[in-house]
Amino acid sequence: MHRLIFTILTLVVIAPAVRAVDDSDISGDELFGDVQWVSVEGDPESPLLFHQAKHRLDLASVDCDRICRQATGATVRSDTLRCDNDRREYQVLPDGLMWRSYLAGPQEPRIGTVIQYDADDNIYCDASLGGRVGLLRYGTLGSKNPRGWQWDLEGGVITRLNVRESEDVDSMDYRIGTLITRSEGDWRFKFGYFHISSHVGDEYIERNPTFERVNYVTESAIWGVGYVPSESVRLYGEFAYAFSVSGGAQPVQIQTGAEYTPPAKSVTRGAPFAAINLNFREAVGYDVSSTAQIGWGFQSLESGRRMRFGLQCGAGPTSQYEFFERREEYIGIGSWFDY
Known part of the structure; x- marks a missing residue:
């Protein structure tokens, strides 16, 4: 069997490294000592050969970012030290996201758990199970700061368990x-549709036989804009208008917030993080529901996925829309996995 060896010198390290040296105390010789050779071996008849080569190049790109970060003390934005090119193409089921879930958004699709204690002496566990994935992209390759257009699918369920009642589902x-x-650049945009429907747990009805369930449902169009002035900061805002509502829901919902990562x-x-989310809904007279988080997180340099642990506090109308007219004030501890 003939074997083919692709040997690729990661010269992409050199150009950003030169810029890094200008702003650091590290000598060029010391930095360029990290230049590596990347090799891929395989059968030239194999359809996976070029996929393997691309994968190794992606890993080299991650190493490039690491070297530049070490040279600059992580003070230079990664998008100015990009190792990939700006070539754009269609991709099915692409890696990475162009718009990520809000860190402090309680209704965002993710995997997470928050155990919270409220002002009425209740203890709840709010558990989220869901996520967001890319279906189709026209843009740059890879998951690191992708640019272009992308079509995403999202979904999830946010459940409230009553800890004092044997963790019954409320x-x-x-x-x-x-x-x-x-x-593109510092800006992020989104447009789309989402459905929300709220339900009450059987155990809650058994404990509260006079409770009248509301069929809170919205079918909404949504527009959003995000501004990312640096690798550490994101500001965002979104407007949703429901063209179909029931159960006390009203058409307008506005969210805004800020994140420091x-x-x-x-x-x-890992590294610290802090985030705040403000939610204004017509259904509660635009009374603001605020959520704030602070803690420590661990993020993959390649995929951008993040695991976080920290404190969360909130005040205002509840995030559980079955009880949308209730107000709550709470503090809790949580863990979150972000796509």
Whole structure:
């Protein structure tokens, strides 16, 4: 069997490294000592050969970012140190997202759990199970700061368990939607549709036989814009208008917020994060529901996925729409996995 060896010198390290040296105390000789050879071996008849080569190049790109971060003390934005080119093409089931879920958004699709204690001496566990994935992209390759257009699918369920009542299910909100997202430079955009329907747990009805369930449902169009002035900061706002409502829901919902996520010096060490989300809904007279988080997170340099641990506090109308007219104030601890 003939074997083919692709040997690729990662010269892409050199150009950003030169810029990095200008702003650091590291000598060029010391930095360029990290230039590596990347090899891919395989059968030239194999359809996976070029996929393997691309994968190794993606890994080299991650190493490029790491070297530049070390040279600059992680003070230079990664998008100015990009190792990939700006070639754009159609991709089915692409890696990465152009619009990520809000860190402090309680109704965002993710995997997470928050155990919270409220002002009425209740203890709840709000558990989320869901996520967001890309279906089709026209844009740059890879998951690191992709640019272009992307079509996403999202979905999840947000469940409230009553810890003092043997973790009975009090309520749950189901969310499913689809988005067209765009990323260029410092700006992010989204447009799409999402459905929310709220339900009450059987155990809650058994404990409260006089409770009258509301069929809170919205079918909404949504527009959003995000601004990312640096690798550490994101500001965002969105407007949703429901063209079909029931159960006390009203058409307008507005969200805005800010996030601070400084890059970690290594994946294993992690880095702090802080986020705030403000939610205004016509159904509650635009009374603001605020959620704030602070903690420590670990983020993959390649995929951008993040695991976080921290504190969460909130005040205002509840995020559980089955009880949308209730107000709550709480503090809790949580863990979140973000796509």
